[in-house]
Amino acid sequence: MISEYQVLIRENHLDSYGHVNNATYLALFEEARWQVLTERDYGYQKIHESGQGPIILEVQMKFLKELKLREKIRISLELISSEGKVSLLKQIMINPHNEVACELFLKVGFFDLKTRKLIVPTSAWKKALGQIEANNDSKQVNKF
Numbered sequence: 001m002i003s004e005y006q007v008l009i010r011e012n013h014l015d016s017y018g019h020v021n022n023a024t025y026l027a028l029f030e031e032a033r034w035q036v037l038t039e040r041d042y043g044y045q046k047i048h049e050s051g052q053g054p055i056i057l058e059v060q061m062k063f064l065k066e067l068k069l070r071e072k073i074r075i076s077l078e079l080i081s082s083e084g085k086v087s088l089l090k091q092i093m094i095n096p097h098n099e100v101a102c103e104l105f106l107k108v109g110f111f112d113l114k115t116r117k118l119i120v121p122t123s124a125w126k127k128a129l130g131q132i133e134a135n136n137d138s139k140q141v142n143k144f
Contacts, residue, residue, distance in 0.1 A: 042128035
């Protein structure tokens, strides 16, 4: 696991059924990713200074348990695999009962903002993803 992020489910997160709106899950997952990247010195400013950063290529999300108003949840982020220009990330939301409420799998490329093409990830990006500190086991995992 790269990191864990906590958030309180607020009124603006809910839909008319009284649980978290499906689109809000994506926003909360993104909020958690930005926090982790920023804490690991690869936030918005670094992306724009270097002209290189992540781009989402594919998303798969599973809704498993409801998330309700004023629940404090945890969102974890984990690098599953990395090969060439593409990495597979997994995020999960865990409810206050320690149950997985939602799973998200992301295929993420490393993008050059000038050439508008995928490039081989830099060591700074690999460090932000926890790839350098990990045992560097880059087995191919196909969740899609």
